[in-house]
Structures are given as C-alpha cells and as structure tokens.
Amino acid sequence: MHQHLRVWIAGFYLLSLLPVLQAQRTVTGTIRDGANGETLIGATVRVAGTENGTFTNAYGFYSVDLTADSGQLVVTYVGFQDLVIDIHPGIVNPVQVDLSSGTLLEEVVVKSNSFREQLGSTQMGVQELTMREAKLIPVVFGEVDIIKTLQLKPGINSGSEGNSGLFVRGGSGDQNLFILDEAVVYNPNHLFGFFSTFNSDAIKDVKIFKGGFPAQYGGRLSSVIDVKLNEGNNQKFSGTGGIGLISSRLTLEAPIEKGKSSMILSGRRTYADLITRSINKANEGNESYTPIPDYYFYDLNAKVNFTLSEKDKLFVSGYFGQDRFGFDNENFNFNFNWGNATGTARWNRLISSRLFANTTFTYSDYKYQISNALTGFSFNLESRIRDMNLKSDFTYSASNDHHLRFGGEITRHLFTVGRLKAGSDDGEISFSAGQDLEAWESGAYIQDDWQINDRSSVSAGLRLSGFLQDGKPYGAVEPRVAYNYRVTPLLSVKANYARMVQYLHLVANSSISLPTDIWYPSTAGVRPQVSDQVGVGWQYLIGSQFLLSNEYYYKYLDNQIDFKNFADLFANDELEREFTFGKGYAYGTEVYLEKKEGRLTGWVGYTLAFVRRGAFDDIMGGRYFSPRYDRRHDISIVTIYEITPRLSVTAAWIYGSGDLSWLPVGRLPFQDIPGGQPQPVVPVYGDRNNLRQPAYHRLDLGMVIGFKPKWGESDLTISVYNVYNRRNPYFLYLDAETKTNTDLGIEEVVGIKAKQVSLFPILPSLTYNFKF
Amino acid sequence: MPTFWKTILFLTILLSACNLEKEIDIDLPGYTSQPVVECYLEPGKPYRLLLTRSAAYFATFDLDDPAAALWNGATVTIRVDGQDILLDNQVYFDPVTLQFSNYGSNEIVPEGPDRTFQLYIELENGLIISGETRILPVVPMDSLVVETNAQNKARVITYFTEDQSTHNYYRRTVNFGSRDSVLQDFLVDDGFFDTPKGAFGTGFSFEPGDTLIHTLVHMDEPYFNYLNTLLQSISANLNPFGQPGLIISTVSGTANPIGVFTGLSMDRDTLILP
Incomplete structure (x- = not known):
C-alpha cells in the first residue's frame, strides 16, 4: 500500500x-x-x-x-x-x-518580496533588513549596526544590553551561522559584543532565518544570518562615509571597466586610543598617574568583480577586522588582539537558460592572542579556527512552477585550542598547554520550490551532512519542508519543519560574547547538536499597506553542551572533559505587524517565548532549568517617518521581561590559613538562574537631516539612546558592607545589599554621513 | 591578563561614577543553613578546627553575638595512627596568626606524608560530617631573587623545584609588611609545567626596606579544588563575565557540610629588600 x-x-x-x-x-x-x-x-x-x-x-x-x-x-x-x-x-x-530608482533622493532600498509575494511564499521564520532601516534606526553611540537592528525583530533576543549576541527562538549564542559573502564569520563582534563586525556601508542585503531553513543552509541549529556585500559601482566612481563619536568610516567604489567590472573598498576604525594616548602623554612623569591602555578596532572590506563573458562572472571579496588592546611600558608589555579574516572567490556561470551555477571557495580565520612580556619572562595564549570551504550551488528553473536548488560543499576545519606557551627567556622555566585538531565537514542538498496551484506551494528539501574528526565519522539526514496555502487573496496559512545538525561548538561560559570564546569540533566524545523545529503560522494583508503575521514554533534540542562546575576553559589540554551533555526545548509565538511603504514605515513585534534546558548529568542532578536568556515577553515598536525627502524622524521602543540571574542564596565565613585572605562573606550558589532581573525597556529617538551639496549628498544623524534615562539592569550582584573590628583586627559584616549595575544612561550622539 | 581586567574594573568604576549602580530589592529563594568546616593540620602545631554555620544571604548579622555563627555542641574526633583524638569544644584564638577555632586539642599534629588523618564529626542532631586527608611533603622555595630596574624599583622572583613524577598543586602568596596584607595570591596546577623549575614573580613595585613574606603551599587536589571553587564563587558574584558554581568541599556526610579538612604543607620566608 x-x-x-x-x-x-x-x-x-x-x-x-x-x-x-x-x-x-x-x-x-x-x-x-x-x-x-x-x-x-x-x-x-x-x-x-x-x-x-x-x-x-x-x-x-x-x-x-x-x-x-x-x-x-x-x-x-x-x-x-x-x-x-x-x-x-x-x-x-x-x-x-x-x-531605475523611483526617487533620486531616496536611500538605496534593498528589499525583497512585497507583501503579496510574502503571502504566496512558503518561507516562514525569516526576517529581512533593509539598509535604509539599519541606517535610520538609532542605536547606541550612533553606530549603525545591522545585528542590533535585527534584535528588534520578534524572536531574536540580545542576551544583554548593548550586546550583539543573538539568542534566536530559545537557541544559545553559538547556534547562529553568520555568513559574510558565503564565508563563515566565527566571532561577529567587537568590544565584547557592543559592536558587530559588519560595516553597513559595504552591505547589500541581510536575511536572518529563524526557522523553516532552506536546505542549502546547515551547520547551526537556531539561525542563519546571511550577509551579502555590495559589488561596487560599475558605472562611476562614488563614495560614502561618516564621522561619528566612536568611529569613522569610508567606502569607495569604482568601475574597473565601465558596466562590466567594479571594485569596492570599505574601512572603519575607532579612535578612542588617539585620545587616551594624548592623555597618557600629557601625564608622562606623573608617578601617581596610571596610564590608560590602548584599545581600538577596525574593519576592512574589499570586493572586485569581473564580467568574464555574458555568462560568466567572477567575484573576489575579503574581510579583515581586528580588536587591539595593549599596554606597554619598559618593564611590561601586554597585548590582547583578536579578529576575523575571511576571503571569498566566487564564480557565477549561466550554464543554460534554465541552469545557473555558483561555485565558491572561502577561507575563514578567527584568532585571539594574548601575550605578556615581563623582563626575562613571557606568556602567550592563542586560540584559532581556520576553515577552507569549496562549494557549488545550482539553480535549475524547470518551469515557472518548479525551481530546483541543489549543490554540495566540503570544509576543512583547523583548530588551535588554548595554545599556551610561557616561561623564562632562557628556557629554564617553561609551561605549555593546548590542542591542535582537524576536522572535515561536508554537505549535499536538493530542494524544490513547487507552485502546486494558484493556492498552494511547497518547498521540500533534503540535506545530507557529514563530519569526520580523527577517524570518528558522523552523518545526518536533515529533511526540510515548508507549505503555504492561500486561503484568500489576503490570507495565507503556512507550516514548516526543519532538522538542523551542528558539528562545531562554542566553548563559552558566559552569556556575553567574549573574544576568548573558542570553537571545538565534534569528536568521539562530543556528539553533534541536533534540533527539530516545527512552525505554523498565518499572514493577513490589511489593506495594501500592513502585513500582520503570527507564527508558533516548537523546537526540540538534543546533545546540548554545557560546562561542568567552574570549568577551566582557558588553557586546558583535555577541554572536552569539562563538557556535560543534555537536552532542551523551546516554544513560543511571534506576532509581527509591518508597514514597508509610504512616508510612515516600521513595525510592531511581540514575542512570547519559553525555553528550558536539562538532563545534564553534571548540572542540578539532571533537572531542567531556564537559561539566562529565557525572556518571557518581548515587544518592539519601530517607526520611521519621512517628513520631507530630506527630513526623517525615527522612534523605537523596546520592552523585554528581565533576563535571569544566577545569584547566591547563602553565605559562609572563610578564615583561610595563617597569612591567607579571610573572607567574611563567601557566596553559596544553589540552583541555576534563580532570579529574574527587573524588566528592560527604553525609548530611542532619531532624526536624519539631509543636505544636497554640489558634490553629492550628506546628512546629519542625531540620535538619543534611552531617552527617558531608564536604568536597565546589566548585571546584579550582592554586596557585603563590612567594618573593621579594631579590637580583633578583623572585618565584620554589618549588612548585605543587592546592587544593580546598568550600562547605558541617556546617550545623545551625532553622526555626519556623506555620499558622492 | 591583570592589566586587561584592571581596565574592566576601571570601566566599571567609571560607570559607577555615572551613577549607573543602584540598590534594588530582590527576593532570593529559601536556603537551609549548612555546617562549615575549616581544619588545617600543620605538623608540629596543635589540632584546631573551626565549625561554623552558613546563613541565608540576607540573614541579619548579630554583631553583639558573633558566636552565633559558630556551630557548637558537636563531637569532633580526628583519627591518626589508630588513635582517636577528641577535640574540645572551646574558643581558641591565636593573636599572632589571628586564627579562631571553636574545637581544639593540645595534642600535636605529627609529621609524615604517609599518615592518614580521618575527621569524624557528629552534630548534636545526630548528623555526620567526615573527611580524610594526608599531609604532603613541603616543597621548599629554592631562592628569592631580587631584581632592580632603572627607577630603582625592585621585584622578587620566587624559584622552586617540583617533583614531575606526581601531579602537584601550589598556592603562592606574598604578604606586604605583615601577614594580614596579602599582595599576591596564586593557585597553580602543575599540569602545564614542561620543566621541573617553577617561578612566581612580582612586578617592579618595591623599594629598599620593604618587607615581603613569601609563602609556597603544597596542596593536594581536594584542597586545591575547594579553594579554587570558593575563590571563583566570590569572583562570580562581582564579575558580569563570571560563571557561578558550587563549592567543591573536601568533607561530606549526612549533615550536608561545606568545608575543608586538609594538611598544611608550606614553606614561608620573610625578605627585607636590601
């Protein structure tokens, strides 16, 4: 049968x-x-x-x-x-x-489907971001940041204030695949996640998939953030740039051969170090002055493309970004540098009128290095991941109703995990630690986007993935299916299912992105993470300008990784002995009302979410607990109003239930050995994440005033972050008040208080942008 | 790393200056008090043990009755060489080391790494605490080397030699001027040592005439884990990047105790900088 x-x-x-x-x-x-x-x-x-x-x-x-x-x-x-x-x-x-663009003065709008097309699409759980939105919506210090703007979309949680981390539909921070021009970016953050590595001037298109993943994507459980760079103006020399409080940036584009080939070069650098160096220099000779260490970061993007023939096009692009922290004097030399480098060579070939091929070679490198030299002694710690990936993707348009996508890829991963080298310069004293690992990852997929009839469409795909590390193979079959039914011209219902498998794991013991977070492969003792996500939802077109969407999801997570009690993740020859494995699940609903056209645009988003992790042998006896990012309610209201073509105002209000904190429940006194450090209050911790922080909310306002100088266009962007100066919690701690017992010469505790530390008060900022 | 974390601390203080820290009211989950043991067996010294109780974090402090934190009324026995030594329940205070104890004996702790010491405590409610330890051999400091830079500031490097045939753990402290002023406190696992020679150094921070007390403690793994997790618990409360955890005790039993029962093997040297 x-x-x-x-x-x-x-x-x-x-x-x-x-x-x-x-x-x-x-x-x-x-x-x-x-x-x-x-x-x-x-x-x-x-x-x-x-x-x-x-x-x-x-x-x-x-x-x-x-x-x-x-x-x-x-x-x-x-x-x-x-x-x-x-x-x-x-x-x-x-x-x-x-x-031709509709209005000359309008910012270049990069946007995909109109609302009617979205209604007809099988795709669910995807959010798109226009560069116009990213540039107009105010963010902290006036720095345009696509990741922070994505955090305003439903289902995407930032983890903590000002952080570029993404916690998507109950997934942890390592379950997001960041792709920049087809190359994986392993740490997309600067300065502990306060800024992302993506320079918006160089970006053409951003999509984030939260569910219903197309078969071409694999390797992470919870989201795919696909960022594509501009190709460069092939008509004339042009440029964009800006001067802000934190950084300045410049992008230049030019044709190499008009209409056929072009190049783009984009750079950004912060300049706080220039100020701190001047302060240090002014205080030279002042013995009581402690010099301020140097810190800066920069990003460089470059891309060239060549039209080889009517059917062949070649693209070469690269990204290089670094954070540099340093402190030098004659006896002490401390440097902490981290950053990503990626390179992409891509060949587009129109094989026939129906078959299009894209073949790509990418290289990705993330490294952090800490070095410290003291007279006669040195210390070096380094971790690194390098990828070399070759893949081919094909699009075959069998008919207007059938669009097939298929392809395959293979990646070689090289890991340096916690490589420590320290000792005396004469070699008499030496310490070392660390691991070097290698792994191969592969994937092959096929997917058909099939318009069954006027009302129904389905996207059905299959991804086969494999992984090999030190002779230990893993393989998985990852089915993907999405269905859309157009109930009426204004209403569609959708459903999808996707299995995702993740073979690389981030070793991070904090919900805040740190440069010392490192990646670790699946091994004989570390099984791949797996997720199964189902989603159902509907979309309703209200009039012609508003699209109302509502999605429900349930995600089951297996082989989840956490760390044992006080795991030593920094320099450890046997890192995976610190791992413990468990399961998790997440479910919730997202409501999204969006208006994309007209003078008033924006969205209202609401998320109700639940996430639990558990069955870890070494955590709470296997009981389930909520991770820190288990945020119950999230609301975002974002509006952009174009008063005139040269004057726009923006407002964004964000509300979120407080994140969870793991606070001590008890305390004990510790006397220590003679000559040690007595501690009147030692915290005793109980169950994880036992207290919900106060709710988070803030209002940001912005105004963009455009100018039309003879040489091009410019604007002044004025923004105010956290307008009503809300003191949002960054972290909580318990503070013991002590006084000295002069009779006994010891510290006595007289009281305990709970303290909340906030990060950003009201922050006005000003940025000047130009374009020629 | 220290400079890096100092910068983080500087930024935290800067934020505090912007009035970004405030007191809030919170309700912590309930907590049941646990007995807390501290007992360091130092050869040649009498037996001493401190038995206190932990408290809910926000429990009030009774300054008029500091003894309220002590857990009295227990029967404390240490068994060594087949002999049970019963510790008296009374307050001991050493004005030199500033150490308190509420259980002790005039018996002297014997030397010898091959001896096993067993702790057995029966609380007045019948619940039990037990532990076992040995006293490791002292690892002596080979030398304290003073180096001076162009600004006539000095640093001290402590050299020692360790037995690479065994897995060892060390604690090194430097006290400035007196024992209650701790300048440096490092915990080290020798798993990363490539050479038998080890060293700890200070920065160029000292001047002629300064007094520095150097201590090298040779620890076993349970004591190392206890102290390491205890210090990390303190750090995690104040550090937004920190991950809290549970203190790993060297004692166990039906009383659900926290604490340490260990031998204390240390070499200590006082240096007055020339």
Missing part, C-alpha cells in the same frame, strides 16, 4: 514537471540597479497579463518561461520604477535588465 502511495506521489511530481515541455521559450538573465550595476536580490519577473513569474535569486539571476515565442515581462522591485520588457523572437539570452 505504502509502495503504491510512493509511486503515485512520484508520478504526480513528474507530471507536475510537464509544463517544461509546453514552454515555447525561456528568458533568462540578471536584474540590476541601473545607477550602479548592483544586482538586485528578490526582484519580481512576471509574464504580463498572468500570475506566472519568478524572483531573482541571491545573485540577481532569473529564468522565466513564456508560452509563446514573444511576449512581455514586467519587472518590479520596491524602490524602483516598474519596467515592461518586450520579448520578441530576435532577443537572445541572457536578457540583462537595468531598473
């Missing part, structure tokens, strides 16, 4: 491919922004007078079938003027289409 059913389904599926045979002509090509040659992702290409059509893929490529030898195509993209193309028998592929 079951066999008959399978045969029937296979037959039905093959019949659905029949339109391929009926097509008279296939038109293919790329859609670009006519002003600078940037390819447009998610532009709509529709056969005039019908609902048949397609979208451009992540590389701007489209393929659409006409039932006759000639006809008309309608190309639309939000922020650009619609374009109707006459297709006549003489036109040959590829048909390149350049769109």
